[in-house]
Amino acid sequence: MKALQFNVTVPRFIAAKALAAFLGRRVFYQGPLRTVRLAEIPEPDPPGADWVKIRTLACGFCGSDLNLICLHDSPTASPFTSFPCVIGHEVVGEVVEAGPEAGEFAPGDRVAVNPTLSCQPRGLSPLCPSCRAGRPGCCENFAEGTLPPGLFIGICRGLNGGFAPYLTAHASQLHRVPGELSLEAAVMTEPAAVAVQTVIDNPPATGEHVMVIGCGVIGNLIVQTLRAFAPPCHIAVIEPSPFAADLALDCGADEVIPVADVFHRTSHSTGARIYKPMLGKPIAMGGFHRIYDTVGRGATLNLSLRLLTAMGTLSVVGIGRDVKLDLTPTWLKLQTVRGVYAYGFTQWDGRQRHVFDIALEMIRRDEIRAADLVTHRFALEDYRRMIAVNIHKNRHRAIKTMVVFAE
Numbered sequence: 131m132k133a134l135q136f137n138v139t140v141p142r143f144i145a146a147k148a149l150a151a152f153l154g155r156r157v158f159y160q161g162p163l164r165t166v167r168l169a170e171i172p173e174p175d176p177p178g179a180d181w182v183k184i185r186t187l188a189c190g191f192c193g194s195d196l197n198l199i200c201l202h203d204s205p206t207a208s209p210f211t212s213f214p215c216v217i218g219h220e221v222v223g224e225v226v227e228a229g230p231e232a233g234e235f236a237p238g239d240r241v242a243v244n245p246t247l248s249c250q251p252r253g254l255s256p257l258c259p260s261c262r263a264g265r266p267g268c269c270e271n272f273a274e275g276t277l278p279p280g281l282f283i284g285i286c287r288g289l290n291g292g293f294a295p296y297l298t299a300h301a302s303q304l305h306r307v308p309g310e311l312s313l314e315a316a317v318m319t320e321p322a323a324v325a326v327q328t329v330i331d332n333p334p335a336t337g338e339h340v341m342v343i344g345c346g347v348i349g350n351l352i353v354q355t356l357r358a359f360a361p362p363c364h365i366a367v368i369e370p371s372p373f374a375a376d377l378a379l380d381c382g383a384d385e386v387i388p389v390a391d392v393f394h395r396t397s398h399s400t401g402a403r404i405y406k407p408m409l410g411k412p413i414a415m416g417g418f419h420r421i422y423d424t425v426g427r428g429a430t431l432n433l434s435l436r437l438l439t440a441m442g443t444l445s446v447v448g449i450g451r452d453v454k455l456d457l458t459p460t461w462l463k464l465q466t467v468r469g470v471y472a473y474g475f476t477q478w479d480g481r482q483r484h485v486f487d488i489a490l491e492m493i494r495r496d497e498i499r500a501a502d503l504v505t506h507r508f509a510l511e512d513y514r515r516m517i518a519v520n521i522h523k524n525r526h527r528a529i530k531t532m533v534v535f536a537e
C-alpha cells in the first residue's frame with residue numbers, strides 16, 4: 131500500500147534548509163530534497179493480543195505536520211521521534227481486525243485514535259508517574275518499551291500514522307465515534323481534545339477577561355470550548371486572517387483586537403492601565419486574566435506576558451523554535467506560564483473520563499461545531515496540493531484540511 135512517509139538525514143536537513151532560503155518551502159515536498167513522499171510499504175499486522183488493525187477513513191493535517199515536513203521543529207524533542215515514519219495523528223478509522231485481548235472493540239467499530247504512545251501502548255508496567263496520575267500526554271517513557279521512540283503515531287518509526295490506508299493501535303488508544311457524527315466532525319476529535327484540555331487546565335472564572343492568540347483550528351476550538359463550558363467571560367482574540375477572525379467571532383469570540391492597536395484596545399476592553407518603559411514595548415497593569423497562545427513565537431509570548439494581569443496564567447499551546455523572552459512581567463506580576471500538550475483523564479459529569487470522550491460528546495451535542503472547520507478534502511495522492519494549501523492558508527481560506535480515503 132502507498133503511505134505518506136517522512137524522512138530526513140543531517141546532510142539533507144542542512145541542504146534543504148539552505149535551498150529553502152532561495153526557493154521557498156516547496157523544496158520540502160517537491161524535488162530531490164523533499165522530506166515526504168508516497169512510499170510503498172506493507173500492510174501492518176497488530177503487534178500484540180491487545181492491539182487492533184484499523185482501516186483509515188480520514189486523517190486531518192495538523193500545523194505540526196507542516197512544521198515537521200518543513201524542518202521547523204526544535205531539535206529538543208528529537209529524542210522522542212524516530213523515522214522514516216508515516217505521518218498523521220488526527221485519525222478516524224474502522225476496526226477491521228481485533229486481537230483476543232482488545233477488550234470491547236470488534237471489527238466494524240468506528241473509532242477515533244488517541245495518537246499518544248505512552249506506557250500502555252509501549253507495554254510498560256508499572257506505569258510512569260504521569261500515566262499513573264491520568265496524564266499520559268506527559269508520559270516519561272516516550273523513548274522506552276516495545277516501540278521505537280515517538281511521542282505519538284505520526285512521528286514513530288514502528289507504527290503508521292493516519293496518512294496510510296491501514297494502521298495498528300493499542301486498545302487503550304481507541305475511542306468510539308458516535309454513529310451520527312460525520313467524518314468531518316469525527317476527524318476533529320484530536321484537535322478538539324487539545325482545546326478541551328487547554329481550558330480544563332486554565333479555566334476562567336465568571337466575568338474574567340481572556341485572550342486567544344491565533345484563531346486557526348486550535349484557537350477557534352478554544353473559543354468554542356470556552357463558550358461551551360466556561361462561565362460567562364469576555365473573549366478577545368488576535369488573528370490576522372480576516373477569514374479566520376470572522377469565523378472566531380461567529381464561534382463565540384467577543385472582539386478581534388488588531389495587533390497594531392493591542393495595548394490601547396486592551397486598556398479599553400479590560401480597564402488596564404498601560405505604561406511606557408524607557409525602552410521597548412508598553413506593559414499593562416491589569417489586563418487579561420488568562421491568555422491562550424496558540425502561536426508560541428517570541429513576539430506572541432512576550433506580548434502575552436505584557437498583557438497578562440497580576441497572578442494571571444498564560445497557556446503555551448503552540449510551540450516552535452526557541453525564543454527569547456523578557457520575563458520581567460512574570461517576575462513582577464507573579465504570573466504562571468503553563469505548557470499544554472495532549473490530553474488525559476479528568477472528572478466529568480461525576481465520573482473519570484478521558485478528554486477524547488469529552489471532546490466527542492461535545493461535538494455530538496453540537497457544543498463544538500467541529501465539521502464547520504473542515505474547509506478542504508484531498509485524496510492521499512494529492513498530498514502536495516494539501517501541503518501547499520496549508521502553507522498559504524489565508525490565500526486558500528483554509529482552516530482544517532484532511533485526507534479522505536476511498537470506501
Ligand SMILES: [Zn+2]
Pocket residue numbers: 192193194195219
Ligand atoms: Zn496535531
Ligand SMILES: [Zn+2]
Pocket residue numbers: 248249250257258259260261262266268269270271
Ligand atoms: Zn507513562
